[in-house]
Amino acid sequence: MPLIASDHFRIIVGLGKSGMSVVRFLARQGVAFAVADTREQPPELATLREQYPQVEVRCGELDVEFLCRADELYVSPGLAVATPALQQAAARGVKLSGDIDLFTRHAKAPIIAITGSNAKSTVTTLVGEMATAAGKRVAVGGNLGLPALDLLDDSVELYVLELSSFQLETTDQLNAEVATVLNISEDHMDRYSGLPAYHLAKHRIFRGASQFVVNRQDALSRPLIGEGMPCWTFGLNKPDFHGFGLREEGGEKFLAFQFDSLMPASELKVRGAHNQANALAALALGHAVGLPFEPMLNSLRAFTGLEHRCQWLRELNGVSYYNDSKATNVGSTLAAIEGLGVDIPGKLILIAGGDGKGADFSTLRKPVSQYCRAVLLIGRDAELIASALGDDVQVVRMGTDFDATIRRAAELAEPGDAVLLSPACASFDMFKNFENRGHLFAQAVGRLA
Numbered sequence: 001m002p003l004i005a006s007d008h009f010r011i012i013v014g015l016g017k018s019g020m021s022v023v024r025f026l027a028r029q030g031v032a033f034a035v036a037d038t039r040e041q042p043p044e045l046a047t048l049r050e051q052y053p054q055v056e057v058r059c060g061e062l063d064v065e066f067l068c069r070a071d072e073l074y075v076s077p078g079l080a081v082a083t084p085a086l087q088q089a090a091a092r093g094v095k096l097s098g099d100i101d102l103f104t105r106h107a108k109a110p111i112i113a114i115t116g117s118n119a120k121s122t123v124t125t126l127v128g129e130m131a132t133a134a135g136k137r138v139a140v141g142g143n144l145g146l147p148a149l150d151l152l153d154d155s156v157e158l159y160v161l162e163l164s165s166f167q168l169e170t171t172d173q174l175n176a177e178v179a180t181v182l183n184i185s186e187d188h189m190d191r192y193s194g195l196p197a198y199h200l201a202k203h204r205i206f207r208g209a210s211q212f213v214v215n216r217q218d219a220l221s222r223p224l225i226g227e228g229m230p231c232w233t234f235g236l237n238k239p240d241f242h243g244f245g246l247r248e249e250g251g252e253k254f255l256a257f258q259f260d261s262l263m264p265a266s267e268l269k270v271r272g273a274h275n276q277a278n279a280l281a282a283l284a285l286g287h288a289v290g291l292p293f294e295p296m297l298n299s300l301r302a303f304t305g306l307e308h309r310c311q312w313l314r315e316l317n318g319v320s321y322y323n324d325s326k327a328t329n330v331g332s333t334l335a336a337i338e339g340l341g342v343d344i345p346g347k348l349i350l351i352a353g354g355d356g357k358g359a360d361f362s363t364l365r366k367p368v369s370q371y372c373r374a375v376l377l378i379g380r381d382a383e384l385i386a387s388a389l390g391d392d393v394q395v396v397r398m399g400t401d402f403d404a405t406i407r408r409a410a411e412l413a414e415p416g417d418a419v420l421l422s423p424a425c426a427s428f429d430m431f432k433n434f435e436n437r438g439h440l441f442a443q444a445v446g447r448l449a
Contacts (some may be wrong), residue, residue: 018077036066
C-alpha cells in the first residue's frame with residue numbers, strides 16, 4: 001500500500017534491528033519516510049526492499065543534502081550522533097531523534113526505564129517477571145529482546161525497558177514513571193571521549209522521570225534531582241528510609257526494605273553479591289510502581305538467571321551447577337568466581353579454557369586459589385591457563401572431551417560445592433559459539449545422575 005504523504009518527512013538512519021522497527025511503525029502510521037545507512041549491505045536491506053519496495057534507500061556514505069530533506073532523523077543506536085554528517089544536518093535545523101523518543105510519544109502506559117554498565121538485562125528481566133506475577137499486562141524489551149516500538153499496544157499496563165547509552169544519546173525526554181542507572185564503570189570508550197561523556201549519556205534516562213532508583217554504593221548512579229522528588233535506593237549495606245538492602249539476623253543475611261526483613265538471601269537461586277544487588281534493584285523498581293511484595297519475592301525465589309550468565313541449572317547430591325558460558329574474557333570469569341565463591345558453603349569446581357584471544361590469565365591465580373577446589377581445563381589454551389594458575393590448586397587437563405569434563409567435575413565436587421562453567425575464553429576452537437557451549441553443558445549436566 002503506498003504511503004500517505006504528510007507535511008513532514010522523516011529519514012531513518014541505520015537499517016538494523018531498531019531501524020527496521022521504526023520502518024514498520026512509520027509505515028503503519030502512513031508517514032512519508034526514507035532510509036539511509038552507512039553500510040552498502042545493511043542487515044535488513046533485503047527485508048525492506050521486499051516488504052516496502054516504495055521506500056527510498058540510500059546506502060554508503062551519508063549525504064548531508066539528502067538528510068536535510070527531512071524534518072527529523074531517527075538515528076539507530078549503532079551510529080553515534082557525533083557523526084559529522086548528522087551534526088551538519090542538526091546544525092541546519094534537522095531534529096536528531098531515535099526509536100525510544102518515538103516510542104515515548106506513543107506509549108500510553110507507565111515506563112520503568114533501566115540502564116547501567118552491568119546487570120541491566122538481568123534486572124529488566126526480573127522486573128518484568130515480577131510485574132507478570134503481580135497480574136500486570138507487561139511488555140519487556142528495548143535493548144533486550146524486542147525493540148521498543150514493537151512493544152506498543154494499548155492493552156499494555158506497564159512497559160519495562162532496558163536502554164543502552166547508545167539509545168539514550170537520541171532520547172530527549174523519556175518521561176519514565178521510574179528510572180535507574182544501576183551502576184557506572186568505563187565502557188564503550190571507543191565511542192565516548194571519556195567517562196564523563198559516557199556518564200552524561202546514561203543520565204539522559206532521568207529526563208522527565210517521576211521517580212528515581214539510585215545505587216547507594218555508586219555515586220555516579222545518582223542524578224541531580226530537586227528536593228522532594230521521590231527517590232528509592234538499593235545497596236548491599238543496611239537500608240534506611242526508602243532504601244532496599246541487606247540486614248543480618250541470627251548470622252543470616254536478609255533482603256530488606258527500610259527496617260523490615262523480606263526474605264533470606266539464601267533463598268535466591270542466583271548466587272553472589274552482584275545478584276543480591278540485582279534483586280534489590282528490581283525490588284526497588286517494582287515497589288516504586290506499586291507492585292506488591294509477595295509476587296515480587298516469589299519471582300526472586302524462582303529466578304534462575306539469564307541463560308549463559310551465571311545461570312543456575314540444578315542441584316544434585318548437594319552440588320549446584322552454573323552455566324556462565326557468556327564469560328568469554330578473564331574479567332567476566334573473575335566476577336563469577338568471586339561472586340559465587342563468597343556465597344556458597346563449599347568450593348568451586350571451575351571449568352575453563354578455549355580460545356584465549358591472547359589474554360593474560362595471571363589475574364585468575366589468586367581468586368582461583370582462594371575459592372576453587374579444582375580447575376578442569378579444556379580447549380586450545382588449556383596449557384596457557386595451567387601455567388598462569390601454577391600449583392596453588394588442582395589442575396586437570398581434559399582436552400576436548402566436554403562430556404568427560406563434566407562427569408569428572410561431578411566426581412571431584414563435594415556437598416556444598418558448585419560446578420561452574422566460566423571459560424574466560426572464546427568458544428570457537430570447540431563450539432559454534434558461547435550459546436552452543438552453554439547448551440551442551442546444560443544437556444550434559446541434565447544427564448548426570
